[in-house]
Amino acid sequence: MSKQKPKVAFYWCSSCGGCEESIVDLAEDILKVTDAVDIVFWPVALDFKRKDVEAMEDNSIDVSFINGAVRLSEQQEMVELLRKKSKMVVAHGSCAHMGGIPGLGNFWNKETIFHRAYHTTPSTDNPDGTVPLEKTKVDGKELSLPRFFDTVRSLDQVIDVDYYLPGCAPPRDIIMNAVQAILKGELPPKGSVLSPNKSLCDDCDRNDSKPEKLAISEIKRPWEVELDPEKCFLAQGVLCMGPATRTGCGERCIEANMPCRGCFGPTDQVYDQGAKFLSSIASILDTDDEKEIEKIVNTIVDPAGTFYRFSLPASTLRRKKMEAIK
Amino acid sequence: MNENKKIKLFINNKPIEVEEGTTILQAAQKMDIEIPTLCYHSLLEPYAACRVCVVERKMGEKVDLATSCNTEVKEGMEVFTDSEKAVNARKMNIELLMARAPAAEPVQEIAQKMGIEKTPFEIKDPTEKCILCGLCVRCCEEVVQANAIGFVDRGLEREVSPPFGEPSEDCIGCTACAFFCPTEAITYEDLHERKIIHEEMDLGPSKAIRVPLRQAVPMVPFVDEESCIHFKTGGCQLCEKVCEKEAVNHEAEEKEIELDVGTVILASGFKTFDSKRIPPYNYGRLDNIISGLEFERMVNASGPTGGEIRMTNGEKPQSVGLVHCVGSRDENYNQYCSRVCCMYSLKFAHLIAENTDADIYDFYIDMRCFGKGYEEFYHRLLEEGTKFIRGRVSEITDIPLSEKEEGKLIIRVEDTLMDTVRRVPVDMVVLATGLEPNEDQTELARMFNITTSQDGFFLERHPKLAPVSTASDGVFLAGACQGPKDIPDTVGQAGAAASEALALADKGTFELEPITAEIDEEVCAGCQLCIGLCPYTAISYDKEKGVSVVEEALCKGCGTCVSACPSGASQQKHFRDQQIMAEIEGIFIE
Numbered sequence: 001m002s003k004q005k006p007k008v009a010f011y012w013c014s015s016c017g018g019c020e021e022s023i024v025d026l027a028e029d030i031l032k033v034t035d036a037v038d039i040v041f042w043p044v045a046l047d048f049k050r051k052d053v054e055a056m057e058d059n060s061i062d063v064s065f066i067n068g069a070v071r072l073s074e075q076q077e078m079v080e081l082l083r084k085k086s087k088m089v090v091a092h093g094s095c096a097h098m099g100g101i102p103g104l105g106n107f108w109n110k111e112t113i114f115h116r117a118y119h120t121t122p123s124t125d126n127p128d129g130t131v132p133l134e135k136t137k138v139d140g141k142e143l144s145l146p147r148f149f150d151t152v153r154s155l156d157q158v159i160d161v162d163y164y165l166p167g168c169a170p171p172r173d174i175i176m177n178a179v180q181a182i183l184k185g186e187l188p189p190k191g192s193v194l195s196p197n198k199s200l201c202d203d204c205d206r207n208d209s210k211p212e213k214l215a216i217s218e219i220k221r222p223w224e225v226e227l228d229p230e231k232c233f234l235a236q237g238v239l240c241m242g243p244a245t246r247t248g249c250g251e252r253c254i255e256a257n258m259p260c261r262g263c264f265g266p267t268d269q270v271y272d273q274g275a276k277f278l279s280s281i282a283s284i285l286d287t288d289d290e291k292e293i294e295k296i297v298n299t300i301v302d303p304a305g306t307f308y309r310f311s312l313p314a315s316t317l318r319r320k321k322m323e324a325i326k
Numbered sequence: 327m328n329e330n331k332k333i334k335l336f337i338n339n340k341p342i343e344v345e346e347g348t349t350i351l352q353a354a355q356k357m358d359i360e361i362p363t364l365c366y367h368s369l370l371e372p373y374a375a376c377r378v379c380v381v382e383r384k385m386g387e388k389v390d391l392a393t394s395c396n397t398e399v400k401e402g403m404e405v406f407t408d409s410e411k412a413v414n415a416r417k418m419n420i421e422l423l424m425a426r427a428p429a430a431e432p433v434q435e436i437a438q439k440m441g442i443e444k445t446p447f448e449i450k451d452p453t454e455k456c457i458l459c460g461l462c463v464r465c466c467e468e469v470v471q472a473n474a475i476g477f478v479d480r481g482l483e484r485e486v487s488p489p490f491g492e493p494s495e496d497c498i499g500c501t502a503c504a505f506f507c508p509t510e511a512i513t514y515e516d517l518h519e520r521k522i523i524h525e526e527m528d529l530g531p532s533k534a535i536r537v538p539l540r541q542a543v544p545m546v547p548f549v550d551e552e553s554c555i556h557f558k559t560g561g562c563q564l565c566e567k568v569c570e571k572e573a574v575n576h577e578a579e580e581k582e583i584e585l586d587v588g589t590v591i592l593a594s595g596f597k598t599f600d601s602k603r604i605p606p607y608n609y610g611r612l613d614n615i616i617s618g619l620e621f622e623r624m625v626n627a628s629g630p631t632g633g634e635i636r637m638t639n640g641e642k643p644q645s646v647g648l649v650h651c652v653g654s655r656d657e658n659y660n661q662y663c664s665r666v667c668c669m670y671s672l673k674f675a676h677l678i679a680e681n682t683d684a685d686i687y688d689f690y691i692d693m694r695c696f697g698k699g700y701e702e703f704y705h706r707l708l709e710e711g712t713k714f715i716r717g718r719v720s721e722i723t724d725i726p727l728s729e730k731e732e733g734k735l736i737i738r739v740e741d742t743l744m745d746t747v748r749r750v751p752v753d754m755v756v757l758a759t760g761l762e763p764n765e766d767q768t769e770l771a772r773m774f775n776i777t778t779s780q781d782g783f784f785l786e787r788h789p790k791l792a793p794v795s796t797a798s799d800g801v802f803l804a805g806a807c808q809g810p811k812d813i814p815d816t817v818g819q820a821g822a823a824a825s826e827a828l829a830l831a832d833k834g835t836f837e838l839e840p841i842t843a844e845i846d847e848e849v850c851a852g853c854q855l856c857i858g859l860c861p862y863t864a865i866s867y868d869k870e871k872g873v874s875v876v877e878e879a880l881c882k883g884c885g886t887c888v889s890a891c892p893s894g895a896s897q898q899k900h901f902r903d904q905q906i907m908a909e910i911e912g913i914f915i916e
Contacts, residue, residue: 199893202851202872213858243853243892267849269894271903276892283859283890 006062006183008033009041009053010092011082013075014102014152015068019093020044022169023065029176036183037062041082050078056085063182065165067092069102069313070153074146083159090178090194094168094263096155097193098273099313101168104305106312106319109150112326150322154314164193168263168310171250195248197268200260203247206232215286219299222258233259234284239306244270244277263310272316274307335403350394350405351379361394361407362416362436364423364508365459369564370468372396375460377419378436382409391415413440421445429455430509450482455511462486462503462512471561472496475503486512500555502562535565535574540628549576589800589827592784593820594770596806599653599660599760606721607652607757613638614735614754615722617652618670621756625677635681635754643753645685646678647737649719654760655691662781664760665810668694671758672703675712686712687750689719689739697814715750717742722755761810774801775862775882783809794823797882798862799836802826841883841900847873849895856887856896 012020024045026033040061041048064086070076083089094100105113118124118131136143155161165178178194181187188194201207210232220237227233233240241262242254249264266273285296300306308315331346337354344353349372354361364376374393381394384404391412394405406412417440423433425447437443458477463486466475474497478487488494504512534554537547555562556576566574598619601609609615614637616624627633637643648671654664668690675686688707693714695704708714721738727749734751741748763782764770771778776796779785784807787795794802804820805811811819830836845856845865850873857865857874864880865887867873876887876896887896894903 197849199849199851199853199895201853201893207852210854212854214855215858243851243855247851267893267895269846269849269897269903270892271907276894279889280855280892283886284855 005036005038007040007060008037009061009064009082009086010039010044011041011064011066011078012044013066013068013079013096013155014071015093015095015100017044018169019067019095022093022167022172022175026172026175029172033179036179050081053081053085058084059087061086063088063090065090065092066155067096067169069095069099070149070155070158071102071105072146072148076158079155079159088162088182089155089159090182091155091161091164093165093170094265094310096161097164097166097314098265098311099152099154100263100310103152103154103311103313104309105152107304107325108320109322109325110148114148151319152313157313162190163187164265166193166195166246166264167249171248171252173250174248193246193265193268195246195264198247199267200242200245200247200249200251200254200264203251204232204242204254205251206230206254209235211235214284216281216284217286217296219296221301227257229257239281239300241273241277241307241309243280244273261309262307265311265314273311274304274315274317278303278307333399333401335399335401335405337405338407339404344399346398348399350381350383350392350397350399350403353399354381354394354405354407359407362439363395364432364436364457365461366395367461367465367506369567370461370464370506373460373464376423376457378416378423380412380415380419382406382412416440417442421447423457425449427454427457427509427511428452430457430511432508433457455509456486457509457511458484458486459508460486461506461508465502465506469562469564470498470500470502470555471559472498472500474498498555498558500558502555549574588831589802590774591802591804591820591823591827592770592774592776592796592807593804593823594764594767594807596761596810597764599664599762601652601757601759603659604652606723607649607719608722608724609757612722612724612735614643615757616754617757617759618667618674619759621674622670625674625681633681635678635684637754642682643684645687645734645752645754646682647719647722647735647750647752647755648674648686648688648758649722649737649755650688650690650758651718652757652759653762660760660762660781662810663694665694666812667758667760669697669700669703669812671756672707672712674756675707676703676710679710679712684753687737687752688712688714689737690714690716691718692716697812715739715741715743715748717748726751761806764807767807774798776801779809781809783807794819794826797884800827800830838878839883841898842878842881843876843883843885843887843896843898844878845874845876845887845891845896847871847875847895849893850874851893851895853892855890855892859886859890861886 010020010023023030039046040056041053061082064082066079066082066089068075070079091097095102099106114131118126119129132145132148134145134147163178165174167174174195181194209230214234216234216237218237219239222238225236225238227238228236233242238259240259242260244266245260245262246264246267253260262273262277266276270276285293287293287296304312308317313319332343333346333348334341334343335353336342337357337359340357342353342357344356351361351363351366361379361381363379365373366379372395374396377393379394380391382405383390383392383397385400385402394407420433420437420440420442423430424437424442424445427433428449429452460477463476467473474494475486475488477484479485488497501514504514535547535549537545551557563576566576598617601607601617607615609617623629624631625633625635635642650667650671653659654662654667671688672695675688678684678686693704695701717740719737719739723736723738726732726734726736731749731751734753735755737750737752737755739748739750763778767778767782767784771784774796775798777785784796784803786793786803786808787797794804796803802823804823805816808819852867852872852874854867854874857867861884862880862882864877865874866877868875883898885898885901888898897903
């Protein structure tokens with residue numbers, strides 16, 4: 001028998017499934033992957049149970065790709081289990097990397113989210129006011145559900161993470177490069193994000209269209225302007241997170257004439273992507289007048305959701321203070 | 327005409343050689359032979375109106391009389407200035423002029439010299455001064471080029487007048503006609519109201535060519551285009567004609583001169599607080615309320631009153647109030663102390679005591695006599711009898727509440743030592759106006775990449791360790807542009823600034839601060855956000871590498887680019903994010 005193939009696990013936590021899709025999107029390349037590795041755990045595609053993983057020896061999985069943020073107690077248990085069984089853990093996609101879109105739930109808590117989801121959304125039809133409970137008695141038997149945390153966490157806030165695959169979802173070349181690097185054992189230092197450490201402007205075709213002194217006097221949302229497909233979004237008054245976002249995505253959004261939303265996270269030098277971008281934007285407002293500044297800044301609709309769309313749990317803010325939530 | 331052609335002639339039998347085109351009068355003047363004149367002026371075309379300069383001339387066989395001012399010399403001409411025939415004719419002319427203008431002094435003088443006591447002719451108007459010499463008309467036509475006056479009528483009715491005897495619209499009010507008039511027959515009226523004592527800033531036109539002030543550096547005159555006749559009518563230029571050094575040039579224009587320098591000393595000074603901003607003080611509305619600077623000008627010996635302290639009616643004040651802290655130490659205007667007003671107010675009190683017998687009231691918050699010898703001066707004033715009242719003046723009004731306040735300025739003040747509100751009637755009030763930054767201070771600061779402090783004055787690099795330096799290397803500060811200060815302090819600071827500038831210029835190099843920004847070209851994506859933001863223009867874009875680059879010699883380490891850099895490529899040495907985060911973490915370790 002030939003040399004044993006590396007064992008690989010895939011798992012999803014709080015995510016949309018897009019990252020799973022990104023694996024499937026490898027298309028025929030997936031065959032190269034399955035040729036090279038043994039997939040030992042992939043709940044979304046193959047029928048595995050938790051007890052199968054529990055039965056594995058510690059460190060027997062060569063690499064676990066885990067996507068999604070950690071929102072539920074079950075997810076925490078599973079990632080802790082996989083960490084124990086794996087030699088290497090890769091945070092796959094923005095949610096595992098920084099908390100992602102589910103991380104915006106950190107502006108709320110369990111109570112307010114449940115209240116919204118089970119009582120007040122226009123589509124809620126819940127005349128009995130039923131709310132998920134961790135333990136429920138039905139016909140004398142106790143049923144249990146995982147615990148819903150108040151705070152969403154990125155993967156590395158729960159377990160030790162070796163590498164990060166950024167993106168929502170990570171594009172296939174980034175994934176293939178990572179897989180090949182792992183197979184060849186040519187890996188950068190632990191903790192690296194597996195994408196170039198430069199901001200998106202470096203690869204952006206529109207960078208040269210930037211005026212000598214970029215100054216914004218009005219901030220517009222993409223639907224408010226007919227966007228020039230050649231011109232820098234910031235020069236058009238549209239917030240583009242590109243300058244504060246790591247490159248490597250292949251400018252998918254830019255090519256679709258949409259500004260960058262920041263899913264790749266910041267470069268290694270930056271602690272807080274949202275704060276950094278806010279600081280940049282504040283620097284290029286086209287006025288020194290305090291009132292005028294206030295007026296311009298007030299044109300940013302949903303600043304928290306704009307600047308921290310993918311990175312709130314991993315930011316220095318992490319979440320809204322519990323006592324501030326009503 | 328060949329200008330160099332020489333002509334030989336004889337005057338009073340003496341030979342002389344002059345250039346062609348010279349008049350007999352000019353030739354005679356060269357020989358120091360005196361010929362009396364009235365209507366002649368070297369700057370105007372000769373007119374031969376008065377005919378006092380008449381001489382006898384002989385050309386070949388022909389002998390006759392000629393007016394010397396407008397008769398050109400001819401080869402071989404013989405001139406006799408004092409021949410019997412000439413003198414008789416001159417006498418007759420003078421007698422006629424005496425009858426026409428008996429009040430004209432120059433005519434009298436010439437008559438006296440010639441021994442004429444009385445005119446045999448009938449005197450029409452004993453007050454008449456005009457001798458119809460036409461100097462005024464010629465000057466208005468030739469020099470001013472306004473043509474506002476001319477001769478009207480003929481014979482006995484002939485006179486100088488503006489058209490139709492009405493004030494002429496063409497008159498530019500230059501008064502040159504009066505200047506040229508030899509007999510003071512022309513007077514001029516100022517149709518505009520002007521106060522000559524307290525609003526001396528509006529004293530009306532000065533001489534159009536003048537030295538700006540006695541202490542001017544360089545001490546040379548300039549042409550004031552606002553007042554100069556040449557810039558109104560295109561004429562005149564007399565100053566240019568009379569200046570032997572040919573130093574006056576009306577074509578010269580203001581020029582911007584660019585100089586490459588290694589160091590700059592900013593000494594742009596201050597402006598005084600405009601007391602009109604405090605309406606209750608009624609400055610500018612009521613007479614005899616003047617600012618410190620206006621008082622200073624008035625007591626100056628070269629000022630409009632020759633150093634006399636006068637009210638607008640020209641009388642000496644019987645009582646004067648000095649009001650401190652006008653626009654200073656006041657939350658509504660400027661919070662800071664202007665530092666010079668206490669002492670100049672004390673000086674004023676002393677000068678008023680010296681100049682007048684007035685009662686002097688000095689309204690102060692507290693006396694700030696911090697300089698050398700200042701406290702002693704204050705004590706001297708206490709002995710001189712100035713009445714010091716501690717309290718901020720709330721109002722200066724002319725509305726009397728009692729008979730003794732009638733016609734006075736009443737100063738309302740809370741006397742904090744007597745714990746009462748007082749009304750002090752005085753004749754004159756001097757406001758100790760504070761010092762403020764110039765209007766273009768911020769613009770200048772931006773130009774030199776330096777900052778201003780909260781009060782608007784230029785900010786020094788360090789209040790104790792670098793008091794004359796600024797955030798820009800090679801730019802130094804001197805004087806009140808950095809903050810209110812008196813003359814000794816200014817001179818001291820200016821000396822320090824000069825030596826700092828010289829030391830730097832002499833060395834030719836300077837040391838860089840270690841705290842500068844640097845851009846990691848591995849990380850920089852070339853988004854160029856930082857370039858337009860750098861207040862020191864220290865960042866440029868390297869097109870080849872596609873990255874922004876910091877010029878360390880220009881960087882002042884302000885950190886603007888660091889906070890703006892969205893990719894974290896720009897980092898401040900010694901203040902890197904990691905270092906700051908480590909510090910913050912350190913704080914939270916228990």
